[in-house]
Amino acid sequence: MRLLLPLILLVIGVYGLDNGLGRTPPMGWMSWTAFYCEIDCQKHPTGCINEQLYKDMADRLVSGGYDKLGYKSVHIDDCWSEMERDSNGVLVANKTRFPSGMKTLAKYMHDRGLKFGIYEDYGTKTCGGYPGSYKHERTDAQTFAAWDVDYLKLDGCNIDQAMMPIGYPLFEKELNATGRPIMYSCSWPAYLIDHPELVNYHLIGKYCNTWRNFDDINSSWKSIISIISYYDKNQDKHIPTHGPGRWHDPDMLVIGNKGITLDMSISQFTVWCIWSAPLIMSNDLRIIGDEFKGVLQNKEAIRINQDPLGIMGRLIKNSTDIATYVKQITPSKGDKKSFAFALLNRNEKKGYERVEILLSAIGLTDPAGYYIHDIWAHVDLGLLRPSDSIIVNIAPAGSSFFRADVASIHQPIGRRRYKLDNSNVVYEFEKSQAHVNQDYPDITKNWMILLFCTVYLYTKVIDIPFRKMNFTEYIIDAISDRIRFNHTHAYITSAYYFKNSKSLGKNAVAMVVVMSQRTRSNLEKYEMTLIGTSGNNTLKSQASIKIETAEGMSCEYVTVFVQAQTLPNPQKLEIESQGTRVQIPFREPRESAHSPVIICISPQFVAEKWQVFLMNIHIVRRYGGHMHIYITSMVRELFETLKVYESVGILTLDFWIRMKFEETKTPYADPMRNVEWRNQAGAQTDCLLQYKEVADFIAFFDIDDILIPRLSHNYHQEFSNHFNAYPDYHSIFYNKRDIAVERVTNVKDFSFRQIFSTMEIREEEGYGKSIVNPLKYNSTWIHHSFQLPRNKMLKIYNTEIIHVKDVLETELNQSAPFRLPKMFGSDTDTLIGEMDLRSLDIDFQRVFGKNKYREAATKMEDKNFYGPIVFDCYNESFYHPYFVEKKNFKELCPNADNCKLPQRDDIKCIHSDAEYVSGPEMYPITFHYAIGSFWSEDIGCYQ
DSSP, X not given: OTTHHHHHHHHHTTOOOOOOOOSSOOEEEESHHHHTTOOOTTTOTTTSSSHHXXXXXXXXXXXXXXXXXXXXXXXXXXXXXXXXXXXXXXXXXXXXXXTTOHHHHHHHHHHTTOEEEEEEESSSBOTTSSBOOTTOHHHHHHHHHHTTOOEEEEEOOSSOGGGHXXXXXXXXXXXXXXXXXXXXXXXXXXXXXXXXXGOOXXXXXXXXXXXXXXXOOOSSHHHHHHHHHHHHHTHHHHGGGOBTTBEEEOOOBOTTSXXXXXXXXXXXXXXXXXXXXXXEEOSOTTTOOHHHHHHHTOHHHHHHHTOTTOOOOEEEEEOSSEXXXXXXXXXXXXXXXEEEEEEEEOOSSSOOEEEEEXXXXXXXXXXXXXXXXXXXXXXXXXXXXXXXXXXXXXXXXXXXXXEEEETTTSOOOXXXXXXXXXXXXXXXXXXXXXXXXXXXXXXXXHHHHHHHHHHHHHHHHHTOOGGGSOHHHHHHXXXXXXXXXXXXXXXXXXXXXXXXXXXXXXXXXXXXXXEESGGGGGGGGOOOEEEEEETTEEEEEEOEEEEXXXXXXXXXXXXXXXXXXXXXXXXXXXXXXXXXXXXXXXXXXXXXXXXXXXXXXXEESSBOOHHHHHHHHHHXXXXXXXXXXXXXXXXHHHHHXXXXXXXXXXXXXXXXXXXXXXXXXXXXXXXXXXXXXXXXXXXXXXXXXXXXXXXXXXXXXXTTEEEOOSSSSSHHHHHHHHHHHSTTOOEEEEEEEEEEEEOOSSGGGOOHHHHHHSOEEESSOEEEEEEEOTTSOXXXXXXXXXXXXXXGEEEEEEEEEEEEEEEESSOOOXXXXXXXXXXXXXXXXXXXXXXXXXXXXXXXXXXXXXXXXXXXXTTXXXXXXXXHHHHXXXXXXXXXXXXXXXXXXXXXXXXXXXXXXXXXXXXXXXXXXXXXXXXXOOSSEEEEEEEEEEEXXXXXXXX
């Protein structure tokens, strides 16, 4: 046989596959691994091989949104036919289990926009003992074409190995002769596994669209790893013979099946995507958990799998447990290549593996660097150079997956670049040639003297403490007032491209900008030109501009919401003014959400009160919300605990940076002022835009705002009831009531029952927060929009937000002005029910029982160092006695920017940082932005 097979291969080598199918790896669903050959429909009515099973899966592909992501085919596997052919030698579907016949079943698929796949075997019988195709090649090919089959899997049981190089090409010839395009999946090399020297992949690729090489998969980590190990060992033979129209098939995806954890699922999907392997699921889509569905529907991973280059990723580094894979992807041009790379932890029993990846060590050597995106965390790591490293902690049987787009092809434009190194600002500056000869306003000596006198007398008359702003700041303020809109700065907090927004329209760009309050007066007259570019196509459009700020409040900065329409799928966005352009970074909004109710938490700075965080996190989870938290800075132990919550999908952490540009020396509005409120305003609108298309309701809260629904068992139902009753309203508004709780000194002692049983609540109500309908809301100033009519905001009086005002050291007693909540009664004053408290404590203990959570949480100390400093400084800055006495809060903007925080070696903070970019000087507005946000400890604790 060893002599016969090579001769046969040489003889048949003239044939070639040219059906034009499978230009990207096929995606769909197949029954075998999930249901095998179960034919007893009486004992297993929902799990047997019958036409209803395949109809059910087709329906789930469509209703579950799988089809829109590329899962377009439903594949019947073995055991579908009668045990004998009919009198004409034609295959017959089992009349009991497939009473409608295969052509009707194919129509069912086609009517839903799906493809129909079927199974046969080249042997005398299939692996399950049903009629095989040996000596019936033409008849079976014609039968499948008559049934409107789109995909054929041809197995290799019960046939001599010597016949495979004859039979598989022969069947391909008969398929082509039918004139119907049928994708052809072969098991040819899998049955030559004991004779690898006889496998010629170049030849197999001429006849087959896909082919199996190794053992059948089953729902176990051992099986997945055995397949991965085989492919790793043979990659030098596989990679050159893999690509569009010809795919090595490592077998089905077993994600969602019993025995496969979430980490294992992520790992299988990661490796299959890095290999450009077929993504054929074998699971029960009727009962699959949302977390496993999320793995299968990760669009970023699928995009890498379906990359048009079709390159099979290569194992480039292999340690005892950690394997590193790299795959070239688009966009690539010449020697400028983009990549995907992944790290796999093969070991399912050891702990987390900490791995550091130097980009240059894995072949990412372009000096311009790469924009790195974490596929599973959905996080942009920013622009990294070949000399940069990424550090990841990989779970047992887990993986990390990244996309690296080469920056030299998609390079954002920035004339002024600042990078913070500890406390020193280092920057490079290139002046825009468009305004080299334009001078700043002439300010005479006499005018300066007059201005000084005016400012000094003004401060004395209204008795504002001069220490709050030094003389230079006053002068710059007054000059800015004088020159108004001559030249100012604006910071682009975020920009999004919406391909088809329900509220913004098609090909919409929404941008969040903050700028000086003083320069806003002429802003509506400013014609902002937005330029979108896609390939050789360019579209200029005029943007609409709306200002968000509290009416009558003289805050230093305002939020500006910019909206425009552009061309489809822009590759570049620019703002143009007087012939000068600045390219702005943008991204697409989220395409999925953990919950239809998103709680947006305004930026946290020097956050340390872990008790408040734990209270809110579990309460939001209990009532069906998902918390999105922006972090400016946070004590390290709390941050590490929240990262564990994030890793299991309970919350999302997001970067919110404090801009660190060098202070300007020119007489116009400085971009460094009023940082805290500027950030809050931008953050809430950013959160709104992120979830605008996927959330039903979005709340704008602070971390100490806790909402317990009283009219329903969950947020979604309560909010739905209100909006259904008032469909033309854009938001609902809850008042808040301050509470005090006893301090918990050790996370092990944390108990909701104890907290709520000793809680004290103030009698009087305070001004609260909003929950909005994102289809009617585009922007907000902190917690509300001032662009929308207030009479369309529904005020709720029978439910209140509890505001955790104080976490007290001493044991609480009932005393004025507090009252104890009636917890367990049936009257309307009941704050929370006993069953809810029990569920909250069970949920916390469940999370606390996880080793990685316990390791992080038990490090949290009962720190209360920065809180009092910020609280006192904030209140002194905001609630100054002059304004408190005059009750004139509209004259001052809340801001803690003047608070000086001492740094302590024993308290470490994690903070958001980024690469800071300034565009060229543009008139009347120079734009600044940040890219590549990352977590850092370099600066310390700041607000």
